[in-house]
Amino acid sequence: MTDWLAQAADEGPALGRALALSGRDHDEHAAVQAFLPGLHGWLRDRLPSARIDREAMIPADVLSSASSLDLFGLTIPERFGGLGLSMSAAGEIIAGVARRDRSVAVCLGLHAGLGLRGLVHLAREDQRERWLPPMAAGEYIGAFAATEAGAGSHIAGVRTTARLAEDGMLVLDGEKIFVTNGGFARVFTILARTPGLGGHRHGWSLLLVTRGDPGFSIGREENKLGIRGSSTTAISFQGVKLPMDRIIGEPSGGIEAFREVLGWGRSLMAFGCVGMARAGLEMSLAHVTNRQQFGRPLIAFGQVRESIARMRLDVISMESLARLAGWHSARGLEFELLASAAKLYNSEAAWRTADRTVQCHGGSGYIEETGAARLLRDARITRIFEGANEVLRFRLGCAFLDQVLREGLTPPPLQSPGLTRHFAGMANAAADIEKACLRLKRELGLRLYREQLASAALGDAAAAWLALWATLARIDGEITTLPAMDQSAWLPLADFATRCLLRDIQDAISHALVADEELLVALGETPGGNPPGSLSGEEQIKTRVKPQSDFTLG
Amino acid sequence: MQTDNPSIEATVHALIAELAGVDAASIRNQDHLMQDLGLDSLQSMELLSRLSETYGVDPDMDEVMAAATVDAVISLIRDILARNMAA
Numbered sequence: 001m002t003d004w005l006a007q008a009a010d011e012g013p014a015l016g017r018a019l020a021l022s023g024r025d026h027d028e029h030a031a032v033q034a035f036l037p038g039l040h041g042w043l044r045d046r047l048p049s050a051r052i053d054r055e056a057m058i059p060a061d062v063l064s065s066a067s068s069l070d071l072f073g074l075t076i077p078e079r080f081g082g083l084g085l086s087m088s089a090a091g092e093i094i095a096g097v098a099r100r101d102r103s104v105a106v107c108l109g110l111h112a113g114l115g116l117r118g119l120v121h122l123a124r125e126d127q128r129e130r131w132l133p134p135m136a137a138g139e140y141i142g143a144f145a146a147t148e149a150g151a152g153s154h155i156a157g158v159r160t161t162a163r164l165a166e167d168g169m170l171v172l173d174g175e176k177i178f179v180t181n182g183g184f185a186r187v188f189t190i191l192a193r194t195p196g197l198g199g200h201r202h203g204w205s206l207l208l209v210t211r212g213d214p215g216f217s218i219g220r221e222e223n224k225l226g227i228r229g230s231s232t233t234a235i236s237f238q239g240v241k242l243p244m245d246r247i248i249g250e251p252s253g254g255i256e257a258f259r260e261v262l263g264w265g266r267s268l269m270a271f272g273c274v275g276m277a278r279a280g281l282e283m284s285l286a287h288v289t290n291r292q293q294f295g296r297p298l299i300a301f302g303q304v305r306e307s308i309a310r311m312r313l314d315v316i317s318m319e320s321l322a323r324l325a326g327w328h329s330a331r332g333l334e335f336e337l338l339a340s341a342a343k344l345y346n347s348e349a350a351w352r353t354a355d356r357t358v359q360c361h362g363g364s365g366y367i368e369e370t371g372a373a374r375l376l377r378d379a380r381i382t383r384i385f386e387g388a389n390e391v392l393r394f395r396l397g398c399a400f401l402d403q404v405l406r407e408g409l410t411p412p413p414l415q416s417p418g419l420t421r422h423f424a425g426m427a428n429a430a431a432d433i434e435k436a437c438l439r440l441k442r443e444l445g446l447r448l449y450r451e452q453l454a455s456a457a458l459g460d461a462a463a464a465w466l467a468l469w470a471t472l473a474r475i476d477g478e479i480t481t482l483p484a485m486d487q488s489a490w491l492p493l494a495d496f497a498t499r500c501l502l503r504d505i506q507d508a509i510s511h512a513l514v515a516d517e518e519l520l521v522a523l524g525e526t527p528g529g530n531p532p533g534s535l536s537g538e539e540q541i542k543t544r545v546k547p548q549s550d551f552t553l554g
Numbered sequence: 555m556q557t558d559n560p561s562i563e564a565t566v567h568a569l570i571a572e573l574a575g576v577d578a579a580s581i582r583n584q585d586h587l588m589q590d591l592g593l594d595s596l597q598s599m600e601l602l603s604r605l606s607e608t609y610g611v612d613p614d615m616d617e618v619m620a621a622a623t624v625d626a627v628i629s630l631i632r633d634i635l636a637r638n639m640a641a
């Protein structure tokens with residue numbers, strides 16, 4: 001049985017009860033619940049969401065009032081002035097912000113996740129003492145810069161390099177693009193090559209660079225499709241001199257550290273997606289219960305009802321899966337695979353929910369003023385950043401296959417008698433996944449790691465199965481803690497979750513088993529791909545618009 | 555199918571260079587795939603997968619997992635080719 005499944009099985013009914021909480025335990029859950037009314041008041045009174053989108057910037061007073069609410073200290077330990085929240089608790093708050101405004105949620109989420117995780121988790125004590133208190137106070141906002149023009153999904157391709165000079169300083173040169181919070185952040189965690197450091201000829205390290213460092217400059221704001229208020233800029237380094245104590249974690253431990261940091265970033269992003277989906281559900285529900293057509297409210301029509309039901313399920317399954325990653329992280333267990341699954345599943349579901357929201361609103365959904373169009377624009381980025389979903393899907397599929405072949409896939413038992421059928425469905429799906437893994441291994445062997453279709457489809461099956469497990473375990477926890485009269489609402493949700501997610505799993509398995517990459521290659525070579533006069537693939541690459549890189553001094 | 559040994563080394567270096575984003579000329583045989591070249595376990599599997607396609611071989615999964623350095627990868631391919639020739 002996989003490590004994370006084994007741990008969950010050991011925990012028994014406690015896992016389900018934990019997934020019903022917005023925090024690592026009851027105390028933290030209570031603290032989050034006490035925090036939320038103030039947050040909601042701030043979101044309602046102080047956050048001009050439509051204006052932020054229209055003017056493509058977050059006003060300074062929003063950032064300063066966010067600091068007064070401690071929103072920049074969510075994940076920073078209390079001894080450095082933060083709230084010291086677990087991933088799940090911080091995620092719940094990010095979700096609450098995303099429900100109202102995605103630009104601000106991305107700003108806070110990036111600061112709390114990618115921007116701070118290296119410092120909080122990997123840095124030395126003196127580095128933490130130096131940097132964390134002003135970051136908790138919101139005086140210094142954090143950013144994270146890995147992506148470069150030539151290194152996006154393939155992050156090992158970064159060219160930004162820090163070399164050790166004779167005076168013992170590191171000298172940093174290079175250029176990063178698409179840096180969230182770039183326009184106003186003060187503390188940047190960056191991934192750079194550090195050849196020779198730590199005894200590694202090819203090394204990558206996480207480095208801390210600040211806005212005031214000589215040779216550091218910031219490009220202009222990108223003009224984006226969605227999350228328009230969030231700041232996205234390029235940054236460049238020209239002979240920036242850094243003392244050795246600006247290395248975060250081990251010298252040349254950067255790729256490993258990057259993955260650890262990314263696990264946090266992805267998990268918080270998965271929580272942000274929950275907030276987006278919840279916003280879509282609430283807007284849609286309000287609209288379809290009020291709007292009448294054919295003499296009836298829209299909700300009276302089966303297809304509309306189904307759409308709303310799927311949104312409801314998506315919100316719960318997304319939240320449960322993100323909490324499952326948070327539960328593992330809070331116990332110091334391996335959670336990167338769950339974080340990838342949560343990022344993949346939740347971003348696809350956020351997009352699906354935003355699309356359903358526009359559809360439920362009909363023509364008015366297409367008009368900016370209702371907010372549905374903005375939700376759709378905002379949701380789109382989640383399938384791209386912090387790892388494009390195609391890359392995650394393939395890698396998740398390969399990693400899941402390895403684990404399933406090594407240790408099997410046996411779901412931990414559920415406690416509630418009312419969930420016996422659901423558990424059986426989940427166990428059968430697990431057995432189907434095991435069989436599919438064995439067959440793919442037999443038929444494709446190592447090809448699974450270079451051809452993508454089967455592995456990627458398996459990644460979808462994995463994400464859907466994990467979502468089903470998290471959802472049923474959470475419902476189990478809700479049922480076993482609620483008085484009998486309140487339990488009934490959860491059982492139809494368990495039925496619907498099992499029906500929908502089993503279908504998703506079966507579709508993904510079928511896709512994996514019939515995947516035919518050679519056919520697609522052949523199709524790509526048949527005539528008719530490019531209409532006459534259009535650019536060939538090669539020409540398109542040559543003429544591709546380069547990301548802007550005109551810099552002003554930061 | 556390629557079989558000569560110097561070309562095995564060159565092919566392994568070229569593929570690693572592509573996957574790790576480093577210059578082929580800078581790769582040494584004693585380099586560790588993960589610590590020196592930044593390849594994680596899945597990228598190492600992809601490397602072996604692409605090599606097995608190039609050389610038409612079918613390495614055992616355990617042998618593949620155990621190959622942690624550039625040298626070990628080259629030896630693995632050489633050994634399998636030698637075994638296949640002998641068989």
Ligand SMILES: Cc1cc2nc3c(=O)[nH]c(=O)nc-3n(C[C@H](O)[C@H](O)[C@H](O)COP(=O)(O)OP(=O)(O)OC[C@H]3O[C@@H](n4cnc5c(N)ncnc54)[C@H](O)[C@@H]3O)c2cc1C
Nearest residue numbers: 144145146147152153178179180232384385386387388390
């Ligand atoms: C608004 C915004 C904010 C961002 N914030 C940050 C930030 O704060 N810090 C940071 O470092 N980066 C940030 N990014 C960068 C983001 O993480 C990258 O854009 C993302 O990882 C994809 O890289 P790329 O754009 O180079 O796309 P590419 O790598 O060129 O990929 C393009 C597409 O090709 C496909 N693809 C690529 N590789 C594969 C593969 N192996 N298999 C199958 N399909 C593949 C995918 O569909 C992918 O979407 C941000 C980007 C945006 C737009």
